[in-house]
Amino acid sequence: MKFTFYGHSSFMVETMGKKLLFDPFITPNEKAKNIDINELEPDYIILSHGHGDHVADVEAIYFNSKAKLISNFEVVNWFEAKGVENGHPMNHGGAWNFDFGRLKMVNAIHSSSMPDGSYGGNPAGIVITNNEGSFYYSGDTALTKDMELIGEEFNLDFSIMPVGDNFTMGVTDAIKAAKMVKCNTLIGVHFDTFPYVAIDHEESIEKAEAAGIKLTLPKIGQQITF
Numbered sequence: 001m002k003f004t005f006y007g008h009s010s011f012m013v014e015t016m017g018k019k020l021l022f023d024p025f026i027t028p029n030e031k032a033k034n035i036d037i038n039e040l041e042p043d044y045i046i047l048s049h050g051h052g053d054h055v056a057d058v059e060a061i062y063f064n065s066k067a068k069l070i071s072n073f074e075v076v077n078w079f080e081a082k083g084v085e086n087g088h089p090m091n092h093g094g095a096w097n098f099d100f101g102r103l104k105m106v107n108a109i110h111s112s113s114m115p116d117g118s119y120g121g122n123p124a125g126i127v128i129t130n131n132e133g134s135f136y137y138s139g140d141t142a143l144t145k146d147m148e149l150i151g152e153e154f155n156l157d158f159s160i161m162p163v164g165d166n167f168t169m170g171v172t173d174a175i176k177a178a179k180m181v182k183c184n185t186l187i188g189v190h191f192d193t194f195p196y197v198a199i200d201h202e203e204s205i206e207k208a209e210a211a212g213i214k215l216t217l218p219k220i221g222q223q224i225t226f
Contacts, residue, residue: 001132001157001226005218007032008193009054009140009162015132018043018100022126022137023054024061029193032220037061044100047071048139049112050078050120053193059084070103074121078114092124101130106150108141110168125150133157133226136181140190143173151182157226159183162190163204163217164197171204175211187224188217 002014009023010032021042026032037057045067047055055075062069062084069079069087076087090096095104104127112120125138127150136150136159150156159181162168168190169177178186186208191199201217208215216224 001135003158003160003187003218003224003226005187005189005220005222006035007220009048009189010057011160011189012040012042013128013135015128016100016130020044020046020100020128021061021067022046023048023139024057025053025055026057027060028053028056031193035220038064041065042067044098045069046103046126047075048108048126048137049110049123050075050114050118051112051140052115054140055115062086070098072105072112072121072124074119075112075114078118078120090124092122101128101132103128106136107144107146108139109144110140110142127154127156129154135159135226136183138162138169138177140168143169143177145180147177147180151180154181156181156183158185158187160187160189163188163215164191164193164199166196168197171199171207171215175208175213175215178208178213179211184213185226186213186215188215191217 004012019042073089076089106125108123110123112123138161
């Protein structure tokens with residue numbers, strides 16, 4: 001599996017010959033100005049929830065790539081009304097076998113509304129498992145004991161969690177979450193985009209190391225292979 005970071009909570013995972021793009025918020029992000037969304041061409045766009053800082057580039061990328069959109073029922077329906085016809089709606093606890101592997105939608109504690117204020121359903125985390133491995137993307141969330149269920153059910157190779165605090169978990173809670181899901185390899189996202197989520201990188205990595213967690217705070221454009 002190859003992970004590529006596009007800033008904020010946007011990233012691509014290439015696995016089983018497919019490109020999975022998560023939560024595309026790229027063109028409005030000044031820090032990601034060197035990323036050309038027209039070059040991404042994903043096979044799937046996967047959304048954790050409906051907030052603008054996770055869905056801003058969905059339509060542009062979809063109409064360029066015709067990628068299948070996967071999210072909760074309400075988010076998929078909202079984009080369908082905008083012409084995004086290739087969608088697969090899901091909801092918490094549900095799983096589906098796609099050609100890239102099995103995707104399960106799990107609990108997240110956050111809010112969710114669409115850019116126009118419409119109801120965005122419930123925010124979610126995502127677990128993907130296939131012959132190449134397994135990973136968990138928590139989406140925007142607070143720390144929750146439900147994460148222990150993920151550690152019981154899955155043997156994760158890596159996890160992706162927000163570490164920016166204020167709107168989501170900070171580093172301290174993300175370390176606790178990593179222990180709950182029984183995965184010591186953690187990629188931090190949702191940091192530094194705005195002043196509200198700016199973090200001290202050195203302090204964060206040292207705090208994780210002291211807890212036995214390998215925390216990576218990727219640079220935009222950085223690739224990591226698992």
